[in-house]
Amino acid sequence: MAKKFLYINRKAPYGTIYALESLEVVLIGAAFEQDVSLAFIDDGVFQLMAGQDTTAAGFKNFSRTYKALGDYEVRKLYVERESLEERGLKLEDLMPITYEDENEDYAEKPSIHVVGRSELASIIAGQDVVLSF
Amino acid sequence: MSTLHTVNKSPFERNALHSCLGHLCAGDAVLMIEDGVFGARKGSSAAPMVQAALQAAKVYALVADLSARGIKPGDVIDGVQLVDYGGFVDLVTQHGRTAAWL
Numbered sequence: 001m002a003k004k005f006l007y008i009n010r011k012a013p014y015g016t017i018y019a020l021e022s023l024e025v026v027l028i029g030a031a032f033e034q035d036v037s038l039a040f041i042d043d044g045v046f047q048l049m050a051g052q053d054t055t056a057a058g059f060k061n062f063s064r065t066y067k068a069l070g071d072y073e074v075r076k077l078y079v080e081r082e083s084l085e086e087r088g089l090k091l092e093d094l095m096p097i098t099y100e101d102e103n104e105d106y107a108e109k110p111s112i113h114v115v116g117r118s119e120l121a122s123i124i125a126g127q128d129v130v131l132s133f
Numbered sequence: 134m135s136t137l138h139t140v141n142k143s144p145f146e147r148n149a150l151h152s153c154l155g156h157l158c159a160g161d162a163v164l165m166i167e168d169g170v171f172g173a174r175k176g177s178s179a180a181p182m183v184q185a186a187l188q189a190a191k192v193y194a195l196v197a198d199l200s201a202r203g204i205k206p207g208d209v210i211d212g213v214q215l216v217d218y219g220g221f222v223d224l225v226t227q228h229g230r231t232a233a234w235l
Contacts, residue, residue: 130232
């Protein structure tokens, strides 16, 4: 039976290896057909910034991988409202991430859900496994 | 079933404890380990948020990590319970899931 896995992301990309490692583990979990959700809290929200360009910095831009998550049935990306607000960010500052709903003629639907801190606490409480990065 | 939250960073270096305490459900437990135990000391600027969390959650600190850092049982915030490694294992088994704040 599929278990509910929540991956909590609290670090910005590039400065440490956490964000990239999380993404790799998420893809492994999805390959085993688990019920996967991602949470982006604190500096983790920076992982989803639109317009990341690492050309000049010279390291790999893995931000496009988030857009591919829908193809791996990873469709629940919970972004914390308070964390966005603390950083002066709005939903429009993040990459659009969508999935195709096979039950509605493959209509494109948003994967990102902006949720408040208390709602996120409930989401954590509803999981079988929580993995933190 | 409730959640066991572990915190392993000093509240003066990272926001792990602050963020953890903001994501508790009633009945959850918080266990301070490694540098997280600095959050268990009385009289620091982090103490008020720990005391506030004690209203709705249980808070524990790992004795071995307190001792290693020179924090005596009497220095620990009232209401924060001390556990040894066996107690750590018990807490894991008594909760539905463990969430690490690092």
